[in-house]
Amino acid sequence: MRLRYKPWAKEKIEQYPQYVVSSPEQYKGKWGTAFEKDQPLHIEIGTGKGRFVTEMARANPTINYLGLELQESVIVSALDRLIEAEVTNLKLLNVNAADLPQFFAKGDVSRVYLNFSDPWPKTRHDKRRLTYKSFLKLYEDILPNKGEIHFKTDNQGLFEYSLSSFSEYGLLLKFVSLDLHKSDFEGNIMTEYEEKFSEKGNRIYRCEVQYQN
DSSP states (O other), X not given: OOOOOOXXXXXXXXXXXXXXXXXXXXXTTOGGGGSSSOOOEEEEESOTTSHHHHHHHHHOTTSEEEEEOSOHXXXXXXXXXXXXXXXXXXXXXXXXXXXXXXXXXXXXXXXXXXXXXOOOOSGGGGGGSTTSHHHHHHHHHHSOTTOEEEEEESOHHHHHHHHHHHHHHTOEEEEEESSGGGSOOOSOOOOHHHXXXXXXXXXXXXXXXEOOO
């Protein structure tokens, strides 16, 4: 899908530092001070237009959320949604997931969400997948012991690859669904992609995995 470039995106992001954290490294080890309340922090990597993380923040006021998105032209849509939602337990980061240790100390983040990540289908691009072992190490470095990753995708190949990657890394598979919308799972909040794909009849895959250290 071609991303429409928005030349004004950077300027708009800079106008809302109360929503898009401009210097996240200053909160490393003390993310509770970035929010109105010091409470557990969950992050979504690749938040897109922000539907999932915004609705999660609405539904769970006792948890703080961060939506991470690399593309300025995408995160401005999440910013618009956040401004409209007026939730106090959600902020955005315009950063690269590969830089996570710059912004978070061990245990800063209680849970990582990966929703409909780029599958990078070519074998030579496997290191770019957000479930590749180098990224799993990054998540481990910012999660507490027994921290969790919750993962959703409509891409069967990526899901199978990810299950294998999780297992090889030593993560515990706590929950696996090969057809989420036909399961008895409760409380699912859909992303924009999820709604679009499921309307086309695509199967949605989901799993929850936990680090053992």
